[in-house]
Amino acid sequence: MSDACPVTVSVETGDFDVAADTARLCGGRHDIGAVASFIGLCRDEAGQLDALELEHYPGMAEDELKRIAGEAAARWPLLGVVIRHRYGVIAPGAQIVAVICASSHRAAALAATDFIMDFLKSRAPFWKKEHGRRGGDKGWVDARDADEAALARWHQG
Amino acid sequence: MRLVYFAWVRERIGRASEDIDLPADVRSVDDVIDFLVARGDDYAHAFAARKSIRAALDKAHVSSSTPIAGARELAFFPPMTGG
Numbered sequence: 001m002s003d004a005c006p007v008t009v010s011v012e013t014g015d016f017d018v019a020a021d022t023a024r025l026c027g028g029r030h031d032i033g034a035v036a037s038f039i040g041l042c043r044d045e046a047g048q049l050d051a052l053e054l055e056h057y058p059g060m061a062e063d064e065l066k067r068i069a070g071e072a073a074a075r076w077p078l079l080g081v082v083i084r085h086r087y088g089v090i091a092p093g094a095q096i097v098a099v100i101c102a103s104s105h106r107a108a109a110l111a112a113t114d115f116i117m118d119f120l121k122s123r124a125p126f127w128k129k130e131h132g133r134r135g136g137d138k139g140w141v142d143a144r145d146a147d148e149a150a151l152a153r154w155h156q157g
Numbered sequence: 158m159r160l161v162y163f164a165w166v167r168e169r170i171g172r173a174s175e176d177i178d179l180p181a182d183v184r185s186v187d188d189v190i191d192f193l194v195a196r197g198d199d200y201a202h203a204f205a206a207r208k209s210i211r212a213a214l215d216k217a218h219v220s221s222s223t224p225i226a227g228a229r230e231l232a233f234f235p236p237m238t239g240g
Binding site: 040054055056057059060063064085096097117120121122123124125126127128129140141142143148 | 161163164165213216217218232234235236237238239240
C-alpha cells in the first residue's frame, strides 16, 4: 500500500505551502487524475481573538496522522497523501492544517480528504486554546459533539 | 511508569509529566485514575469530569478499562480539538 501511496506527515510550528506540496505530490508521474485539498485556517468570528495556541502530543500526533492516512489509503485507491498540522501560537487568518489527497479519480480524492479531516479532528492529539484580544486567556476550546458524530457516518456501510 | 498530561488536564495537575511507581494492584487505566485522584485535590479536579478524559498508552488511544502491564507511558488529556 505504501509503495502505491506515499504518505507525508508533518507536525511543525512553521507554515506550509499547499501549492508546493501538490506539485511535489504530482511531479514526474502521469497516473494522478485528481488532487483534492483542504486547508483549515485560524478563524476569528467576533474580532475577539488575538491568537490560537495549539498544543500537541509529540510523537503520538505524527503517529496518529500517519495511521489515519493509512486507513484512508486502505479504503480508497489513493496515489499520495500529505497531512500538515501546525502547533504553537497561530494568528487569525493563518493556516493551521492541510490535507492533500491524490487519486486517479475525483470521488476517491474528495472522500479521502473529508475522511482524514473527520478523524483528524477527533483522534489526532491536538488541543486549541484561545487567547483574547485584550490579553485575556479565553481558555481551551471545547470539543464539539458534531465532530464525534461526523465519524459515525464512515462506520456505516 | 511515566505519566504525561496535556491541555487543561496538565494545567489542573500543575505539571506536564511525572514518573510514578504504581502499586501492584493498579492494573488498568481506570485504576491509575483512582490512584491519582486519591493523591490530592489537583488530581481530583483534573479528573472530575472523568468520562470526558481520554487516555493513550505508549502513544496509542486506549479505553479506560485497558490493562497497563508492560507499558512505559500513559497519557491523559481532554477530547481533542485539532484541525
